[in-house]
Amino acid sequence: MQIDDDGVIYKPSIASPGSPALYAISTTVALYLVYRWLLPKPIPGIPFNKDAKSSLLGDIPSMVKHSMKTQELHDWIVAQNVKLQSPIIQIFARPFSKPWVVVADYQESRDVMLRRTKEFDRSYFWSEVSGSVMPESHIFKRISDDLFKRQRRWLQGLMSPGFQNNVAAAHIYNVCLDFMQLWEEKSRLAQGHPFAAAHDVYYVALDAIWTIVFGPESPDVQTTTRAQVELLSAIKDLPLPQSKDAEVDMPRAPCPETLQSIIDITESYELTVKSPWPSITHWILRQTSSTYKKAFKIKENFIEKEIAKAIQRFQSRSEGNSDIPTANIKSAIDDMIDKETTLAEKEHRQPEIMSRSFFDEILTLLVAAHDTTGTVITWALKILADNPEVQDKLRAELRAMYSEAYTEKRYPTVQEINSISSHYRDAAIEEIIRCSRTESALARTAMVDVELLGHRIPKGTEVFFMGNGPGYFSPAFEIKDSLRSQSYLSGQDKDKFSSWDPKHLEVFDPERWLVEENGQKVFNGTAGPLITFGLGPRGCYGRKMAYSELKIFITLLIWNFELHRCREELSGYKAVDKLVHAPQQCYVKIAKAL
Ligand code: HEM
Structure with missing residues (x-):
């Protein structure tokens, strides 16, 4: 209890302006809000590791642990598609940044790289990794850039x-x-x-x-x-x-x-x-x-x-x-x-x-x-x-x-x-x-807001297309045509591949690239996914x-x-x-x- 200047006894409020308690509360609330704001923000609808969402570092600790132990990283990335049982997932690989979207499906990767070239171009990832060494290389420039064309x-x-x-x-x-x-x-x-x-x-x-x-x-x-x-x-x-x-x-x-x-x-x-x-x-x-x-x-x-x-x-x-x-x-x-x-x-x-x-x-x-x-x-x-x-x-x-x-x-x-x-x-x-x-990890940046396998992906998102998992070395995920892009559906009949035995995909077998033509076995580089x-x-x-x-x-x-x-x-x-x-x-x- 305290007495004011007029002799009135009063109970001071815990949170009177300028009081240490209010200061502590507002700081805690602010810190909590900043913490919430810094937490990974998933793209709605795309599967992700639940634990990673509640950590400021997202998936990084898990990725670093794996790569320190094995020296590999790409196998960890595609293993998340398998774990989450989805051809499209997201991982939180950069602190306080947009998630990476990871696609493990040959048909979708092919469609994006061949046909959706205005929507997807060279990724920022490669500029970050090696751009400082050869900053003016055409590798890091966009297709629409005149310097790309000149170089x-x-x-x-x-x-x-x-x-x-x-x-x-x-x-x-x-x-x-x-x-x-x-x-x-x-x-x-x-x-x-x-x-x-x-x-x-x-x-x-x-x-x-x-x-x-x-x-x-x-x-x-x-x-x-x-x-x-x-x-x-x-x-x-x-x-x-x-x-x-x-x-x-x-x-x-x-x-x-x-x-x-x-x-x-x-x-x-x-x-x-x-x-x-x-x-x-x-x-x-x-x-x-x-x-x-x-x-x-x-x-x-x-x-x-x-x-x-x-x-x-x-x-x-x-x-x-x-x-x-x-x-x-x-x-x-x-x-x-x-x-x-x-x-x-x-x-x-x-x-x-x-x-x-x-x-x-x-x-x-x-x-x-x-x-x-x-x-x-x-x-x-x-x-x-x-x-x-x-x-x-x-x-x-x-x-x-x-x-x-x-x-x-x-x-x-x-x-x-x-x-x-x-x-x-x-x-x-x-x-x-x-x-x-x-x-085995091909990267593109979404140049505009795009639709990918039924999900809306914001402009600027890094998308990785994995060539080391389902669809290449194990059976592909089943994907309904309704989730595919218009460009995929219109180009579908042009993409004809041999149906390799899904149980045999892990095996080294040159014969899989030889196809029957006029009674002869001839090499066909588009016989399967690569x-x-x-x-x-x-x-x-x-x-x-x-x-x-x-x-x-x-x-x-x-x-x-x-x-x-x-x-x-x-x-x-x-x-x-x-x-x-x-x-x-x-x-x-x-x-x-x-
Ligand atoms: C087995 C050997 C090689 C492999 C596996 C390979 C693989 C790749 C891959 C995966 C890319 C990125 C493609 C993409 O994002 O879609 C690339 C780009 C590139 N490669 Fe190769 N490469 C090989 C040999 C070469 C050679 C011999 C040269 C040059 C003489 C070369 C020059 C380039 C260039 C200039 C690019 C950048 C293209 C662009 O940004 O538009 N590569 N390569």
């Missing part, structure tokens, strides 16, 4: 049959021959013991795109595989473990710092791809990592030097040193300069060859090409070693196709590989790509080059070597999710194929 034109010539057959394939073939020579040396030194293969594979994939981009003739253009061959061919023998199953360590030549810079830059994404705050994580890395800073500087200087040399080559071609200027084009950079100069002339502007965007397109090619193709090849080594009957069949088929080369005891030439096709080889490669799950390269105008731009490389590499490898199973501890299909879905380890045990 795409720079790359236009690279996937043309002329460039693919006359330039790219020849460079790929030469570095693959270096690789075969390297493994000849390794086979001699390992004498039937297993050895680690991942470095060799990623290096050859990088060598391939490196020579394609910069050309093989520049004195600064070194390849990592040649350096390895030179090192190993000078070694007479190595100490070998007693057991034939035990692995042998091979010495490794240092990687030239220019190529290493691309590897270091690519590896920096491993941190960001799994971080709930990718842009901040990469920013911290850029400020603190001396390896990253050094790598960035080296690649900038190298690209600048190579562009300057390519400009000189362009000038000498234009000054009439050649009857057909384009006939002298030996590299992507030459072709890109050609394209930009013509384009600039047409548009009455200065060419933008020494621009940030030109540098970033070159880096895009180097990063997009080597990590993905290298990853498919590492999976190929494991899968083929575990499926000797496929290897035998493939080898027999190749020897029959290239019978002249076989009789003459030589490798098939690049012209032979390109001109004589093998349905079984194409099917084996397609099945390796499928089973590798190299890219989104490893994405689809539509935002699908992989380098797909043709990737197939060409896989075709040349697999042909020469199987022609020359048998891959044997490694002991269990060196095998297995555990993966790490980064820019790609790569095996955690890759060992091989090889013998010469007689």
Whole structure:
């Protein structure tokens, strides 16, 4: 009780203005409201994990726990579709942001990527993860952006049959021959013991795109595989473990710092791809990592030097040193300069060859090409070693196709590989790509409010299309036509797929890509669901080059070597999710194929 100035006794109110109690209550209420406001806000009607909704961090703790334990993440994402028994779900993967929508259905993914391209475009997710490294790359621009169109034109010539057959394939073939020579040396030194293969594979994939981009003739253009061959061919023998199953360590030549810079830059994404705050994580890395800073500087200087040399080559071609200027084009950079100069002339502007965007397109090619193709090849080594009957069949088929080369005891030439096709080889490669799950989460941003499988999704939502679960490796969810889009229904009769046995989807089986045509089994790349390269105008731009490389590499490898199973501890299909879905380890045990 208290007495006021007039001597009246009164009971003070607990919440009189300015009292500590009122202050405490209002603060608690405000904090509670802020807390409620920060909690994940589900999109109405789309299933989600109930626990995640009542936590500020949503699904993040569960995702982080899983990826710390297994190094994978994409399997966790699609497992939520299975757990919630829905082809469309939402997860709360970013704090205080919109939920991600996750779709696990091939037909819907295909419809969005091929037909609904105005409603869905390149996702913000990829800009957050890797945008800071090559901010002006067309990869992060929207289809409607004029700069997207201009920069795409720079790359236009690279996937043309002329460039693919006359330039790219020849460079790929030469570095693959270096690789075969390297493994000849390794086979001699390992004498039937297993050895680690991942470095060799990623290096050859990088060598391939490196020579394609910069050309093989520049004195600064070194390849990592040649350096390895030179090192190993000078070694007479190595100490070998007693057991034939035990692995042998091979010495490794240092990687030239220019190529290493691309590897270091690519590896920096491993941190960001799994971080709930990718842009901040990469920013911290850029400020603190001396390896990253050094790598960035080296690649900038190298690209600048190579562009300057390519400009000189362009000038000498234009000054009439050649009857057909384009006939002298030996590299992507030459072709890109050609394209930009013509384009600039047409548009009455200065060419933008020494621009940030030109540098970033070159880096895009180097990063997009080597990590993905290298990853498919590492999976190929494991899968083929575990499926000797496929290897035998493939080898027999190749020897029959290239019978002249076989009789003459030589490798098939690049012209032979390109001109004589093998349905079984194409099917084996397609099945390796499928089973590798190299890219299994394709992302798009909703550019406007959209309808997806009967749900309203607000503009700006990130939508992930998963290629590693139901519909691909287990039976698809049943979806009523009434939930499908108009574009799906009108394109439905064009989408004809073989009905693969749903129980057999997990199995590696190249035959699934061979379909009966006039009494013959022919390869059909649309025989079943596959989104490893994405689809539509935002699908992989380098797909043709990737197939060409896989075709040349697999042909020469199987022609020359048998891959044997490694002991269990060196095998297995555990993966790490980064820019790609790569095996955690890759060992091989090889013998010469007689
Ligand atoms: C096995 C090898 C490869 C795989 C699995 C792969 C996969 C992919 C995927 C999944 C995308 C995104 C597609 C989408 O969102 O729909 C993509 C985009 C892209 N890829 Fe590839 N890729 C491979 C090889 C290559 C090569 C060799 C190059 C270049 C020489 C390349 C250049 C690109 C480019 C430029 C884009 C961006 C396209 C755009 O934004 O519009 N890729 N790739």
